[in-house]
Amino acid sequence: MKMFVFFMEIVDEINNDFRIRITEDKKQGLYTEIVFNPNKKELRFLSEDKLETYLKQNEYQLRKILHNKRKNTFYKGFKLKFALRDEKDVAAFNDRSKIVVLDKRNGSNESYVVDKGEEIIHKIYTDGSFMEKLDIGAYAVLVEDLEGKYKIYSQKTEAKSSSLIELMAAIRGLKVLKSIEKVRIITDSQYVRKGLTEWIVNWKINNWNTANGEKAKNIEYWNEFDELTKNKYIEFEWVKGHSGHFENSLCDIYAREKAKNN
Known part of the structure; x- marks a missing residue:
């Protein structure tokens, strides 16, 4: 199972909607952006590109990171690296x-x-x-x-x-x-x-x-x-x-x- 590493940074916040920039670790010039609201657990994708497509394919893993992160640790400037396993069977791992x-x-x-x-x-x-x-x-x-x-x-x-x-x-x-x-x-x-x-x-x-x-x-x-x-x-x-x-x-x-x- 292949694993890919990404870098996220919270770049803005409006009314608890946090805009998050996500970059592929080895391709620092290419990025996509999402919006996540930790209170409502709402996730929105803002663009249509290959990186966004991959994140959507592995959305459950991405959501798990965002959902498990405490609300008070969402703030502008927060940075984090994270790994996603390609097409991970999340349900099986949770069984x-x-x-x-x-x-x-x-x-x-x-x-x-x-x-x-x-x-x-x-x-x-x-x-x-x-x-x-x-x-x-x-x-x-x-x-x-x-x-x-x-x-x-x-x-x-x-x-x-x-x-x-x-x-x-x-x-x-x-x-x-x-x-x-x-x-x-x-x-x-x-x-x-x-x-x-x-x-x-x-x-x-x-x-x-x-x-x-x-x-x-x-x-x-x-x-x-x-x-x-x-x-x-x-x-x-x-x-x-x-x-x-x-x-x-x-x-x-x-x-x-x-x-x-x-």
């Missing part, structure tokens, strides 16, 4: 029943969606827990080899964000399987599932800033996660937490027990 694949072998960085992953693959089950009353957290990682044998790893942490703890668990699992090329990560965290397959691209091209112009959270851990996936084929499978999924429930139990015990 939590599907598996998102990140393939970084042979120097590539491809992400796509499949209904079913590899039949024979090493699996990493993760879960994290932050105990507010104890002001401590912990995570657990269950690693399953190709023969179906399990090994459990758990670790207490002073991190106070459940999302970060979930990310730390996935990192630990990849460290355990550092020499394995193909891995599936099974998690109940959308933060983990989407971060590396969708969000990190835009963070990195903006020097780790978000669409709101703020630093992304947990940059150190995302950098480590990104590095650990180099030259690997990673499948991300999402499971609903506390839904009776055996391995996820087991990880939850181990994480909670680890957090409670001194």
Whole structure:
């Protein structure tokens, strides 16, 4: 799936209608303009050219960036780089029943969606827990080899964000399987599932800033996660937490027990 990088700048504002100039990153002289109203979520295209046609073909991705940007961060002079995946199947990426694949072998960085992953693959089950009353957290990682044998790893942490703890668990699992090329990560965290397959691209091209112009959270851990996936084929499978999924429930139990015990 090809990826193209663009540059946007808010050049004017009238009654909450923000005129935004969009330039293809490698063709700074060519641009098109759109108008977006963050209060009404209204988007208007102002011209008819090849760049506008491409943006219309990938309108859902463009809208997602604009819709997720906070209203108070729209102002004249705001600049942002953003990447669009050519003809991305957004509905498939948002379908939590599907598996998102990140393939970084042979120097590539491809992400796509499949209904079913590899039949024979090493699996990493993760879960994290932050105990507010104890002001401590912990995570657990269950690693399953190709023969179906399990090994459990758990670790207490002073991190106070459940999302970060979930990310730390996935990192630990990849460290355990550092020499394995193909891995599936099974998690109940959308933060983990989407971060590396969708969000990190835009963070990195903006020097780790978000669409709101703020630093992304947990940059150190995302950098480590990104590095650990180099030259690997990673499948991300999402499971609903506390839904009776055996391995996820087991990880939850181990994480909670680890957090409670001194």
